[in-house]
Amino acid sequence: MAVKVSMKVNGKSVSGEVEARTLLVTFIREHLRLTGTHVGCDTAQCGACTVQMNGKVVKSCSILAMQAEGADVLTIEGVAKADGTLHPMQAAFKEHHGLQCGFCTPGMVMSAIDFAKNSPGASEKEVREALEGNLCRCTGYHNIVKAIMAGSKAMAAAK
């Protein structure tokens, strides 16, 4: 059965017809063609699909599109400034080589921004624990951790 959903994605009002079982990530990728949000597993463990919904990070593979009705959703495509300037966390990932193949990266950045906002000045250990829900197979996390510590500082400084 088709249902209509409407929400705000990256500041833009969007709507579409989906099946009741359609996941938020499918709506984002297939209906809106915002393909920066990735699907890396089917058990809500890899975190590649992480987006922000109403200011909180969620795994968009674990939410129905219908559940996001009326929500304010931010995906990786909406993180940089309109003029293309990278968000301080994105810039930190680039500077510290916190990405290789790039597939887990959007989810990592979304989680990192949320973590930095809520836990400024976190230790390396805390950053590593906070990354439990985001899997990366390329970097060994070393540079992701460095990037998040630096990005966190840069975000605090930019406030």
Added chain:
Amino acid sequence: MAASLIGARVERKEDYRFLTGAGQYTDDVALPGQTHAAFVRSPHAHAKIKSIKKDKALKAPGVLAVYTGEDLAAGKVGGLPCGWLITGTDGQPMKEPPHPPLAQGKARYVGDHVAVVIAETQDAARDAAEMVEVDYEVLPAVVDASKATQKGAPALHDIAPDNKCYTWALGDKAAVDAAFAKASHVTKLDLINNRLIPNAIEPRAANATYSRADDSYTLYVASQNPHVERLLMTAFVLGLPEHKVRVVAPDVGGGFGSKIYLYAEDVVVTWASRQLGRPVKWTADRSESFVSDAHGRDHHTVAELAMDKDGKFLAMRVHTTANVGAYLSTFASCVPTILYATLLAGQYTTPVIYCEVTAVFTNTAPVDAYRGAGRPEATYVVERLVETAAREMKLDPAEIRRRNFIKTFPYQTPVALMYDTGDYEATLGAAIKMADVAGFPKRKEEAAKRGKLRGLGYCCYIEACGIAPSNIAGALGARAGLFEAGEIRVHPTGSVTVFTGSHSHGQGHETTFAQVVADKLGMPIENVDIVHGDTSKILFGMGTYGSRSIAVGGTAIVKALDKIIAKGKKIAAHLMEAAESDIEYDKGMFKVAGTDKQKAFGEVAFAAYVPHNYPLDKLEPGLNENAFYDPTNFTFPAGSYVCEVEIDPDTGVTKVERFSAVDDFGKIINPMIVEGQVHGGLTQGIGQALTENCHYDPESGQLITGSFGDYSIPRADDVPSYQVDTRETPCTHNPLGVKGCGEAGAIGAPAAVINAITDALGVKDMPMPATAETVWKVIRANRKAA
């Protein structure tokens, strides 16, 4: 131009698109009229397929077609080929059972492809796949290679009733036996190199489309080597003219070997796209990745090292049983042989080595190259033996290594390789210093006060990268060339596009290769773009695996650059009315030696494309060159790793507290990228040692570890921050002096970790993965024994 770009920590050119969600992976490609495929997979490890009923599925909403093995056979679709022929000790070729893209008659592992449903949407295809009725007669299954060769074991293939693919050997058996007879000490280990599932975070995907206009196909696929994929698919499976098929491997989200191969799904969607006249896309979900991606490792080995009274190695004897899974994947046969036994000399002067390998079919997913491919298995054998030998002989583990290091180069090993260069003392010395081995006893004592056990382990690995040369590889059974191709296209205004047959799926070629080109041409890196992964753009390519890209692909680019500069000199000579032999190229300028006359690279490029003042009678216009490079030898990266662990004896929980890695990759183009490769490799190696294990139920053959909940790839808090450094002995046979760095960490880490754990516990054996449960059990057993 400022400082050299070679050796500079240049931020990556590709990062912006990945960081902003603008990467284009295969599943991101949506074509007009797109349809979706879902595969019906065998739920049984071994079963006769008695019948397949399609009716219900065909009637389901949105379903366009259902195909089975019979349909493919009727369409003259061939089986998937194996790219390396191994000849056994009996002089016979290996057993190559048919590998149909959709099963015919029998399914041979859980996840084997039985049918495919194509529908308007992915959900519709997956729903209908559940409606395909397959009548199976379940057969007994065998998943353990050692059991598969026993009498009475179920046979997978008619042509291999004993399940043996081949028994192969390397080395002088008689000489090894004689050396063992004289030895004053023999160290013996029984080792299992645990089976792994690669798990690149991007699942495999393929999207094919057929054009009636010119009878051609385009396949987008998550592949590490699109040209090889095309060659195998057209020539061996679909019987299509190669020039009618374009294979595009766009952004690829990690490979680690698992995306080298030609898979059934790639073939099926390509074939089906013509049947339906519409594009057909398949994207694996993670559960499918677990059951259907080629797995790695899975060796059972008995290894012995013979020594004299001073700990000098006299001989090594190795017997390995390698599980190749249910069918031969593309390079399955060369991994436990050519890429394994040849590495058993390690960094040492062991004068004679004998290795015998039996490859065995089992009811499991095909096993093929996974990061390191044979070399991690060899390194694990050598370095576990060496460390254990040191303990048994009461020698310092660093000292026993030093006594046996190869010190003069080139060095011919007894297992067919010729190491061109290296300095093993330099990397070991640096690693010992970096790891503060001198401070270890104090840390151990301090840990003991807290009730913890601390241990230290070494691993000195060697690897062989850039398999070559092609003619030798051919003599050893390779069915493909092992060169690489590169093309430099200089545009009229002087910017440059480089086309490479190497493929980047995280390695950062778009930056590293651009550094090489920009440095050599003396231009800003912004003026150089690297293009890869599209058979319609790149003249040819063998792709990326085996840490070969910079050594082989990079060299092809350098060779093409040399031709560009040589032609540029001719043009510049004409423009400046000088002799060609007087022209020098330096930092973006063609100069007449000994004068102040010069022409910028851009001026020469412009003259080549607007040839008004140009030696047209002697020289073609344009500035575009390509080169194929076939290396004369492997490259031999090597390094020393020191791992320090701390174990909680009450729980068995093992933490890697310090990990120090000093590698010799020859010349390094971008240290930032190289360090990243090492971090990633180390983490996969630590994963193998501590957390990862592919487990099939021995009775039913069901994959028990089929999700990220059951198969534990390392998470951020499972691994430490690393200390990494390099030493440099440039490769002697390529112009950049480079060796390759992609696999080193995964090769060297497992032995270092296990050596550290066995040191902490004072035990000889520790199976991988050393999970808390396993370690706890070993501690308990050890206490009882004591």
